Amino acid sequence: MDGRRFLRRMGLVAAACTAAAVLSGCGGGTAQAGSGGTFFGPSQPLGNGTAKTYAVLDGSGNPTEIGLRLSPGALDGLPTTTTPAGTLMLDLPDQASATAFDHVMLNWNPQGHDPVPLFGKPHFDFHFDMVDMATIEGIQPTAPDYAAAADRLPEARYVPQGYAVPPGGTAAQQAVPGMGVHLVDSTDSSLVPGSYDFTQIIINGTWDGRYTFVEPMVTRDWLLTKPTLEQPLKLPEAYQKNGYYPTDYVVRVDDRTGDHVVALTGMTMRQAS
Template identity: 60%
Template sequence: MVMLDLPGQASATVFDHVMLNWNPHGHEPEILFGKPHFDMHFYMTDMSSTMEIDPATPEYAARATHLPDGKYIPRDYITPPGPLASQLAVPFMGVHWMDATAGMIPGVYDFTQTFINGSWDGNYTFMEPMMTRAWLLTRPTMQEDIKQPQAYQHTAYYPTVYSVRFDHAAQEVDVALGEMILRQKS
């Protein structure tokens, strides 16, 4: 895991930092996300708050099960079935929410790239593009709308699109959350 501070120019956005994870053997649930892939958590909380998501703390289970009001979670996103504290809350990340319309059916779903959202202790805390190494090696170009919630917990600029493109000149992949719109706390 690598934690990246954002530059001062990003201070008007809802984001504080980014956590980049390389998962060479995938991660749980393995039947969905068992392929080697990258996770990019764009956090709306500060790094110290992220690092406090620790199962060794006595309040971990209570904080995991304290979900945000539904109006703050993007449409179609749900927590997968299972105990929030023991299975769905990931240390130093939080509870992961998946798009119910993405067809993530065990044994059928072929993971290449997806967009996850997350929460912790009543707050919508991160947006997470996930993509397999194999898919990135195809030098993809894609852009998708980011599903929006009905209301916002903070006044800031929020992204409305997620894009991935291979920059042939630089020989690198650009992953971006863009087309920011100012949203008012509601």
Template identity: 45%
Template sequence: MRTSRSIAALALSTCAVLTLAGCGDGSVPTAEGAETAGHHHGVTTLYGPENELGEGISRTYVVVDHDGRPREVGIRMSESVLTGLSEGPGAGTTMLMPALPAGAPDTGFDHVMLDWNPNGHDPEILYGAPHFDMHFYTTDADHEVDPAAPDFAARAARLPEPKYVPEGYIPPPGPPVENTVPFMGMHWTDAADGVIPGSFEFTEVLLNGTWDGEFIFIEPMMTREWLATKPSLREIVKQPSSYRRTGYYPTVYTVDFDEQAGEYVVALSGLTMREAS
């Protein structure tokens, strides 16, 4: 979540629900983005253009199987991105809009936003540590989340039907118009994680976001300190009972460090076709 302090504080100040969603069993596909670029074991990895970040680069990628179907979408960042970043009390947020790979098949995601928050964002008791936000948007509706629009309050108040809500995810308490972050949406959290201000040490979290009655993004957030440990994380992505749109949906979320390439890999994988209902 990128800082928009007065509204973001209301959006998340009492939401204390953000750690790991739990590990799955071996039947769920693992991330393949750590594989060597190009063709490997029947899959092809396509890369988006490079974007400067810190002293390194970041780029999106999509893994495609031999039938042309997407299997994984994610972000790769060189190890050197963790140095040379803006920092200090006066430093502002760095926002990148890395393009998805040209010629990649539809992954179910429309675009990606990568933010570096040198001073965290509200609520600082939870998310005050320097960290990265990575929004994977399923639509281009984020530009519509404009508090100056005359229908903003009505559209913010329109929540998804329960059948479309990922298992265990809840909206922040309070009026939706106050909980909707401008040009992003409302951030939902997993109640099962039980994160409570004052007892939660933020390292990595996975959010879902809505606008106008629809889920429009999945957002990994992680601190620079945690990423520097070169973690190996694998979580099951919780699913709803029904899907509003037919398309591919990720079933696994991973964070790894590719030693061969010297890159951090943040992946939404196990892309599975779901039918709208």
């Protein structure tokens, strides 16, 4: 596959940096010990609607799910070209602090991105990042250790099984500023340019020896069909830090609100080893 598969336009990279500085929000509210419920981050404008993060806690106050909610209007009125309005940096609510995740980067790609034969449809990238926003902002080619940090991959046991840097170049050559190194499922035989029918996919990523993000990529057209999807995630054999990690991935529509939901579920406590 083309080693440039994940290179976004520089405008999108700049948008990510701008969004990190301007659009980031703070988690809303604080959880009471032993309390459950659904808790939301602050809303941010997207298209003709809004996007917001959320976390679900069980009756013991442990996280079971984190995700994003896009209001019905969020799929309309979107930019037709890459603009800062198409990228949001969304803090998770405070109640997600026991999970491995820090925030979500949402990218709207109106022309898709490389490789276009695979991912050329208009779609959203949802980076569930396990490092903070300052670390994400610091992933820039001007950093003196940029190439070394990109090529410093985690031990294989720390990334989901089967995921690897795509063929066609080194990790440093394929690193995306403001994001990191993207990994694809090397066992997915459907990823063939010219025949792949892209609706949704899970990408994973790394930076500087760490497993750093889980990234659902979902087309706008597929979301408009109001799909219901629940599928297991491929998991690492071991974990680099303590925290709650997901076992499943969900896309659904909330019948009550009409919100489009993209979530990581089945949160399970893992110990670093």
